[in-house]
Amino acid sequence: MDILDLLYQNKISLKDAENILDDIAKQYHEDKQSLDWRLEGGFSEYEATAYAQGAFLNDIAKFRYEGWPNSCCVCNLPLDYTQYGWWFSYEEKGRPCLKHLVCPKTS
Numbered sequence: 001m002d003i004l005d006l007l008y009q010n011k012i013s014l015k016d017a018e019n020i021l022d023d024i025a026k027q028y029h030e031d032k033q034s035l036d037w038r039l040e041g042g043f044s045e046y047e048a049t050a051y052a053q054g055a056f057l058n059d060i061a062k063f064r065y066e067g068w069p070n071s072c073c074v075c076n077l078p079l080d081y082t083q084y085g086w087w088f089s090y091e092e093k094g095r096p097c098l099k100h101l102v103c104p105k106t107s
Helices: 003-008 014-029 037-041 045-052 057-066
Strands: 086-090 096-100
Touching: 003 014, 003 057, 014 037, 014 057, 037 045, 045 057, 057 096
Parallel strands: none
Antiparallel strands: 086 096
8 A cells, every 4th residue: 555645546535545554554553464553664775764753744745746755844955865864854834854963054
């Protein structure tokens, strides 16, 4: 199942997506599911990382289909999400973004 695809295509609601993911996690923890939640839910390692850092599922889906940020939302310097070194965050206006783990502007 690809939860983010279903959500982005409006085939399920955000609440439905969260419930499905909760059910996958519950089954995994009860040893009823052999795969981890990331694989069972169709998440990439980057998407799973963003989710673990507090990203909402609809924001992760938007990143997948509309493009991941390529610069830090604090310093605007380049940032490659595939190289990690980032935290998921939200800008002041609520827009999802990534920021350097060690941002040159704040260190």
